[in-house]
Amino acid sequence: MSQCLISTVGTSLLGNANNPRVNPDGLGPAELLRRDPQRASAEANALTRLATPGDTLVFLHSDTEDGERCAALLAEHFAGLGHPVRRERIAGLSYHEKGFVSHGLRSLVRLLAGEIRAARRAGQQPLLNATGGFKAEIAYATAVGLMFGVPVCYIHERFGDVVTLPASPVGWDYSLFTWYRDFFEWIDEEPRPTAQVRERLMALPDSVALLVEDAPDGHSYLSPLGEAYLEAFRGQPDTRRPLRLSPSALRTLDTLDFSTRSAYLGLLERLRHGGPGDWQRSAETLSGGVLKFPKGHSAHRAFFVEREGILHVLELCGHDNERRYQELMQTIRWSQYQNSTFQDLP
Template identity: 80%
Template sequence: MSQRVISTVGTSLLGNLHNPRVNPDGLDALALLRRDPQRASAEANAITRLAKGGDTLVFLHSDTEDGERCADHLNTYFAGQGHPVHVRRVAGLSYNEKGFVSHGLRALVRLLAEEIRTAKRAEQRPLLNATGGFKAEIAYATAVGLMFHVPVSYIHERFGDVVTLPASPVGWDYSLLSWYRDFFDWLDEEPRPTHAVHERLAALPESVALLVEDAPDGQSYLSPLGEAYLEAFRGQADTRRSLRLSASARRTLDALDFSTQSAYRQLLERLRHGGAGDWRRSAELVRGDVFKFPKGHSVHRAFVREDDAGLWVLELCGHEDERRYQELIRTIRWSHYQEDEFSALP
């Protein structure tokens, strides 16, 4: 499988043009890249070690003339080496500190997520090369890689080896975004006045507000981390399992107070994002093919069955109702339920 190497771009190439130790003959940028790409720029140093013949290269450069010049030189050099190359400008990622966070870093996160999805659709292996650019770019590229389970590589122009952070095995909890998706989609559609955003936030948990930032322009936006979180959540949509609740489980859910209901909805989202069969690693078999999820000492549990059609939640019950919980452990069976009494969880 070929790779799609997605690289942030800095300006080390321009700096090295005027460094007599790297460029004693005063070569222009392309000539320097052709003579010694690993010394010419940090990005080329990494890519020549990471990319193989036929791999696609993507250069994401800042919204500056220097960033564009460096990306164009890298484009020309690596295209000449036979690589398909794409160059993209990150709008707002400039030396203007007012727009750097609210616009630039959010745009970077979106482009990284878009390129990762493009790679997967093309059956390419995505790899983030976070070597170049502003320090904040490197940090957020690493965060995106962790959330999308994509390896992230880094090399300084003076390093001899590439450091690669492998794809994270961590399963992220997207229940917050799923439960309050209407708010996140509304905020992400267009800039919203800060006063309107705060009116909505007043009715939402504090954890939602942590993903929102107020900008000096009087608008509020998802923070760059919130943007990464939302993009990763959207990327999970195709992998979520179908999940249905029995009439009994739905009655239980609807009757709970807000806090307990939220806890159960988070539990159900963990189930949906667990992948076919993967959730069983955190479950315990109760009877026949019915499991309790999660196992261990958990206040809230779902009694679940899985088949080719998806997940069937028979009951919701935990140690807040110890008598009913123990009774379900003794008596629950799939044969006690009819499929037509189940309804899908939105």
């Protein structure tokens, strides 16, 4: 299987070309790269050791003239060696501090995730070369590699060879994204005013807020780490079970305030990821075969049944409506709903 080597690009090529110890003959960057690629550039030093015939090379460069120039020179050099090459600019990743985190690193994460997915669709083995670029860029490239199960490689001028972090066997916990998927998709869809984001965060756990950052432009975004988690989560197999809501349950959702609605949507996502074994532990069976989820102390409950592999949610009710809750506990039956028109929860 051929590889797709995705390489972050710094400016070591330009620095080395201007360094008399590395370039005593005063060669231009392109000439130095042709004569001695391993001394000319940190990226080339790694890639000459990693790349094999037929491998594709993708150069991700900063949103700067120097970064673009180095990537162009590297691409030209390796294309001349017979490799398919591409260059991609990381929008916002520049020397301007205000946009570096809120825009630049998030752009980097998205680009890396997209390139990894594209390589796998093409039947190639992705490999990240995180040798070049800003220190923060290298750190986030490493994080993305670990989350996506992709090996990450480095080389340093004092190393005799490439150091490779193997694909991580760690199983990442994406439950937070599972339960609050609607919020993460909402904030990632477009720039959201900070006031709106803070209002929504008041209804969510503090662990969600830790993945959100306020930007100087008056908007809030997922942090680069939050973006990395979300991109990795999107690549996970969808193990959710089909879930449908009765007209009564849908009416309940439509009348709730944002905070309570978010709590119920999170509860339904947890329910969708559970299997029968999970329900035995976390759901209580009522008379008539209806289950109440979750059992134990909880302000919000779903009353549901499973039929032919589909979860049918009959009612949503919590202790804020104690009279209705107690009534459902005693009287709810599947037979009262089985002829209703249930609608899918997307």
